[in-house]
């Protein structure tokens with residue numbers, strides 16, 4: 001028999017089993033810990049590709065003199081690449097089966113002096129599993145993940161991530177009726193103050209230093225005003241951003257590189273990895289601030305798909321500024337990434353040390 005004859009081969013394909021990858025919702029139990037096999041070595045190539053393509057062009061990641069001025073011995077790996085490199089190796093075990101990255105919180109950078117050549121090992125613990133009331137074919141799983149330096153065991157980055165994960169067997173649900181009734185059917189991107197009217201005034205900081213953010217908050221205080229502004233740059237999602245960057249971190253989620261499968265999904269196309277979308281928005285934001293160190297991110301949500309050809313812009317609201325160090329202060333931001341139709345695609349809060 002000729003296996004390479006298309007007609008014959010098609011009937012053979014129909015009769016053979018597919019050796020599947022990934023885990024379904026039923027495979028996760030609360031408290032279970034998974035040591036991810038892949039792990040990787042942080043590379044200069046992937047670091048530069050990530051930071052350049054997401055417009056994270058802060059000189060301290062590119063120039064030795066700027067790195068030394070910021071207290072590093074040499075340019076460290078970019079925190080967004082480090083975070084993605086700690087998420088990529090988890091995908092095969094946690095999310096390769098499909099479903100969407102819904103959000104993440106408690107992102108903490110434990111060591112920002114990490115340089116290319118560092119080997120990373122990653123493990124995750126299942127924090128919770130829940131039924132999706134709106135989607136019977138999915139469950140919702142939250143994991144706590146930590147990436148460590150393989151040589152020293154020192155923690156590098158940790159976070160809690162939530163995904164929709166396909167079930168083997170759909171369950172009976174109320175079709176989301178209870179959630180809709182409970183939350184009033186609110187689909188606004190920024191939870192919490194969706195029913196409030198926007199403030200009368202928006203204040204833009206005069207510059208990119210801690211003092212500029214603190215002064216803008218002072219100006220807005222006791223008035224119907226918010227410190228909030230848009231960033232000029234936008235980045236159109238191309239193949240490098242959508243498929244290459246996640247694959248460079250060993251992220252095997254089909255959503256980012258298998259057009260054939262994704263053609264039948266609700267997006268109809270491959271979708272940008274959430275960490276890439278977020279990194280582009282944060283890159284825009286960092287271009288308008290004198291960042292000293294990243295501290296962490298919380299309440300990150302991915303609101304809708306970003307597909308190739310979409311353009312990602314950034315919007316920032318300044319929530320708080322606290323003088324915590326001689327040379328820098330802690331600023332809390334809310335960042336919103338939005339597309340060419342002005343629809344929010346990502347939101348999250350971020351704390352960073354900003355130079356005085």
Ligand SMILES: C/C(=C\C(=O)O)C(=O)SCCNC(=O)CCNC(=O)[C@H](O)C(C)(C)COP(=O)(O)OP(=O)(O)OC[C@H]1O[C@@H](n2cnc3c(N)ncnc32)[C@H](O)[C@@H]1OP(=O)(O)O
Nearest residue numbers: 095100101102103132133134162179253273274302303304
């Ligand atoms: C695969 C991958 C990485 C990886 O390999 O990992 C990626 O990078 S992929 C790219 C990034 N990603 C996206 O492109 C998704 C964009 N997004 C959407 O396209 C829509 O959001 C939706 C179609 C997914 C849902 O749409 P939607 O149904 O209108 O949304 P919601 O009703 O808000 O959420 C539905 C249910 O998820 C619950 N829920 C939401 N968020 C959280 C959270 N943070 N924590 C806990 N539960 C949460 C919610 O509580 C509801 O639960 P119920 O089903 O019980 O009501």
